[in-house]
Amino acid sequence: MxxxxxxxxxxxxxxxxxxxxxxxxxxxxxxxxxxxxxxxxxxxxxxxxxxxxxxxxxxxxxxxxxxxxxxxxxxxxxxxxxxxxxxxxxxxxxxxxxxxxxLTMPVFKKALPKIPPRPKDLGKLEHILDPESPVTKCYKKYVAMYDGEKDTLEN
CATH class of the missing domain: 3.30.300 (GMP Synthetase; Chain A, domain 3)
Known part of the structure; x- marks a missing residue:
């Protein structure tokens, strides 16, 4: 890209x-x-x-x-x-x-992503999802974003 x-x-x-x-x-x-x-x-x-x-x-x-x-x-x-x-x-x-x-080059502050408020019942759907599904992996990373688990985000 x-x-x-x-x-x-x-x-x-x-x-x-x-x-x-x-x-x-x-x-x-x-x-x-x-x-x-x-x-x-x-x-x-x-x-x-x-x-x-x-x-x-x-x-x-x-x-x-x-x-x-x-x-x-x-x-x-x-x-x-x-x-x-x-x-x-x-x-x-x-x-x-x-x-x-x-003239000088402008200095830009690093833009940090804004995380929306944590959805209700987040993390309670894993038991009904197929563990090998790409959707499940994506869901786990989404949950980890709110839980602050960096090691889960890197996998």
Whole structure:
């Protein structure tokens, strides 16, 4: 089941172009190191569109300076990625947008299954069920879930 799900997710990712964008995550995460202190201070990564990398600047002076440094930016990005993924740099004003280097992955708490209240007369049917029946085995595991017998659940 997991193997088929993995293949299906890989296929969807490929169809949506996600496999081509995966190398960009480390770029966003290492933006300061890739750009160096001076360039990183001027602009933050906002994303990309096709073969254009989009960088955000806080003000028009920084926007102008980054526009003059497009060759340097492309050279640093390509060196980090190990291949040429972009042809141009587009510099936009941040205007309150959050840069990609500041985003963090959400942390999800482990979802625990909610067990419904114990049914009345649970466990009193075993004497009328065939001991070799798959239904009986399932019933015993169901009863064990309420009784907390872990060793019965593993069998």
């Amino acid at each position: 997991e193997h088929r799900t993995s293949k299906m997710l890989s296929k969807i990712l490929y169809e949506k172009g996600g496999d081509r964008h995966m190398p960009l995550v480390p770029l966003w995460q290492n933006w300061d190191m890739v750009m160096g202190e001076e360039l990183a201070e001027l602009g933050r990564p906002l994303g990309h569109k096709n073969r254009t990398i989009i960088i955000g600047a806080e003000d028009s002076m920084a926007q102008y300076e980054l526009s003059a440094q497009t060759y340097e930016i492309l050279e640093r990005v390509h060196a980090f990625l190990g291949k040429e993924m972009f042809d141009t740099v587009q510099v936009e004003l941040m205007q309150g947008r959050e840069s990609l280097d500041k």
